[in-house]
Amino acid sequence: MPRLPIGAGFEGLVDYLRVSWRGLFSAIRAFIEVLIDAAETVISFPPFWVFAIIIAAIAYKRSSKGIAIFSLLGIFFVEGLNLWPATVSTLSLIFTATAIALIIGIPLGILSAKSDPLNAVLRPILDLMQTMPAFVYLIPAVLFFRIGQVPAVISTIIFAMPPAVRLTNLGIRQVPKELIEAGESFGSLWHQMLFKIQLPLAMPTIMAGVNQCIMLSLSMVVIASMIGAGGLGSVVLTGVSTLKVGMAFEGGLAVVVIAIILDRLTQGKSLKK
Amino acid sequence: MSKLIVNSLYKVFGSNPKQGIKLIKEGKEKDEILRETGLTVGVNNVSFEVKAGETFVIMGLSGSGKSTVIRCLNRLIEPTAGEIILDGKDLTKMDKKQLIEVRRTAMSMVFQNFALLPNRTVLANTEYGLEVQGVDAIKRKEKALESLILVGLEGYEDSYPDQLSGGMKQRVGLARALANDPEILLMDEAFSALDPLIRSDMQDELVDLQQKMKKTIIFITHDLDEALKIGDRIMLMRDGKVIQIGKAEDILSNPADEYVERFVQGVNRSDLLTAADIMVKPWTTVGINHGPRFALAECKKHGLETLLVTKEGRILSGTVTINEIKKAISEGKTTLHDITKEDEVSRISPDTNIKDIIELTLQSSIPVAVVDDDGKLLGVIIKSSVLRALMSERGGDNA
Structure with a gap:
């Protein structure tokens, strides 16, 4: 059997896109940079302790006292490791990536719940996005968007978006048929059906998707730092590559603390009625 | 006067339903058609008329096509062929906009498993039909409260459906349907999910309500007791076909065929029953x-x-x-x-x-x-x- 020229083809495609679509990629790059900067400005505006109190207050409102206290202590802990500036950088990257992933992912999920053909096309693409090792698209991302936070955001979006699409799709498909019939029988228009019946009933599942999306974004932090994302990931990466075990451990701990806070914050909503 | 006339209604499920109708007209039976073409005949040449103010019960065992018929009436299921004439206008020929208008103003449906929105209060559920019509908030609250009072649920406006018993949930379902003030109520096995005592109460209340409201009700059931209790006339269905239409007495004293007769047949063999x-x-x-x-x-x-x-x-x-x-x-x-x-x-x-x-x-x-x-x-x-x-x-x- 002759060797299939998939690799060569992919290289050719990347080269073609890089040259011919340069304008588009620079536009995307500029746009995402603006978003990251905005996120960073907002997050770094208050001193860390004000931020900690705000997060604790949200946690208290959404889930429980315990989580609120944990969030407060967690952010002080991160500051205590002198890692708050790195955390701000990581958070702005994650929020930008998650926001874009959700803005694309949730509508895609809604559409694929309504259209079986679209769903059939999307499924293998989502599989690919989720299982293709991140390193494989890290380099093309750099080729398109140059080194820095932008290719990191793009890679994170690719990896983190599938659960948002899948769970939105699932949530809407799980709405009982009788409720859809009820909506139709009272003469709902498509948007009334979507916003008054399907989305509210799918909300717990969609929120689980949002939660997954954030968690997966966080899990990309270290990998993304390899292409210049900075933040907590680069603390870990530097620690590992220079054999500073303690530094890597501290960076890793900070990632875990942030992960737990974000997870509980987003889960609290979906578990509560 | 006939409120609703259904003429030769057919529903064939599958990829090429017209072919199914051709086969039916050639005299093939439901089973044969399924075996040969994979098409399922849901409704087979059903015709009936419902008078204004009448409670018309469609009765049949599961798989008889009764639920498909009622869903064809407001086109939750698209009929394959036939006419559904409401006040002289053929529903099957209406475009989307006219159909939505009919659903909003002329017909409301009550569902077997209530179909209440769990994230809305009783009041907000009752308001749903008015809300999609764009009725303003004050007016729809007023109307929703009226119909909640009608079904005996005043004081429960702010409860959520999962705080209510089955009987109360179905009252909300009924109130929601009544809030639109429809001419026709479609009730799909509306009391079948309730336990027997509650069910019997609800049947009584429906009869009472009907005396006040004089709506046209089309009621689906698999329960003969229920059919006899609330129905002015009863249509018996089997395998998608109409077996008999008539008053309870007609059906019991002149069964149209042996299927209907099985309900009455017991008489001859029941010399021992006293x-x-x-x-x-x-x-x-x-x-x-x-x-x-x-x-x-x-x-x-x-x-x-x-x-x-x-x-x-x-x-x-x-x-x-x-x-x-x-x-x-x-x-x-x-x-x-x-x-x-x-x-x-x-x-x-x-x-x-x-x-x-x-x-x-x-x-x-x-x-x-x-x-x-x-x-x-x-x-x-x-x-x-x-x-x-x-x-x-x-x-x-x-x-």
Whole structure:
């Protein structure tokens, strides 16, 4: 059997896109940079302790006292490791990536719940996005968007978006048929059906998707730092590559603390009625 | 006057339904068509008319096509062929916009499993139909509250559906349908998910409500008792076809074919069944020495027009009607002696054969009393207990 020229083809495609679509990629790059900067400005505006109190207050409102206290202590802990500036950088990257992933992912999920053909096309693409090792698209991302936070955001979006699409799709498909019939029988228009019946009933599942999306974004932090994302990931990466075990451990701990806070914050909503 | 006329309605499920209709018209049976083409015939040449203000019951076992028929009426399921004429206009030819208008104003549906939105309060659920029409908030709240009062749910506006019992949930379902003030109520097995006692109450209330509202109701059920209790006319379906349409009496006394006859057939084989076997407890009696006000309260409690009256030793004296009770109250009478009528109620002995009972129960609007030789009231026989006896004769096939 002759060797299939998939690799060569992919290289050719990347080269073609890089040259011919340069304008588009620079536009995307500029746009995402603006978003990251905005996120960073907002997050770094208050001193860390004000931020900690705000997060604790949200946690208290959404889930429980315990989580609120944990969030407060967690952010002080991160500051205590002198890692708050790195955390701000990581958070702005994650929020930008998650926001874009959700803005694309949730509508895609809604559409694929309504259209079986679209769903059939999307499924293998989502599989690919989720299982293709991140390193494989890290380099093309750099080729398109140059080194820095932008290719990191793009890679994170690719990896983190599938659960948002899948769970939105699932949530809407799980709405009982009788409720859809009820909506139709009272003469709902498509948007009334979507916003008054399907989305509210799918909300717990969609929120689980949002939660997954954030968690997966966080899990990309270290990998993304390899292409210049900075933040907590680069603390870990530097620690590992220079054999500073303690530094890597501290960076890793900070990632875990942030992960737990974000997870509980987003889960609290979906578990509560 | 006919409110709704359904002409030669067909529904074939599958990828090429028109082919299915061709095969039906060639005289092929449902099973053959399924085997040859994979098409499922859901509704096969169904025609009927529903009069304004009538309660029309479509009865059949599961798989008979009754639920498909009711969903064709508001086109939740698109009919494959046929006409559905509402007030002279053919629903099947309407475009999307006209159809939505019909769904919003002319027909409302009540569902077997209630289909309430769990994230909305009772009030917000009831408002749903008005909300999608764009009725303003004040007006729709007013209307929703009115219809909640109508179904006896005032005070529950702010509860959520999962805080309510099954019966109450279905009241919300009914209130939601009524809030739109539709001309036609489509009720799809509306009481089938309720337990028997609640179900019986809801049936009574629907009959009461219907007397006030005079809506046109199309009610789907698999339960013959229910069909007889609430239906002005009944349409029996099997395998997607209409077997018989008529009043309860017609269906029982002139079954159209052996399928219908199976409901009645029990009569011939039931020589052993007697009144004592099928009577139920006399649950609506008052003592003759009771005051008319108590009697009136009893009437209201049970939603009845007529009560059985007994004297000492549970000897049956006769019956009183609600109108006479009211008159007695206004005349200041303190007992029921003067107004009890002896002859209105049929009395039979406990060993009367079921054959003779059927005739009697069909003729009289009030239960038949079972009394012993001394005139003591032992029980009563209502239509549904006769039917239940006959149903169990034919093997309990009422799924």
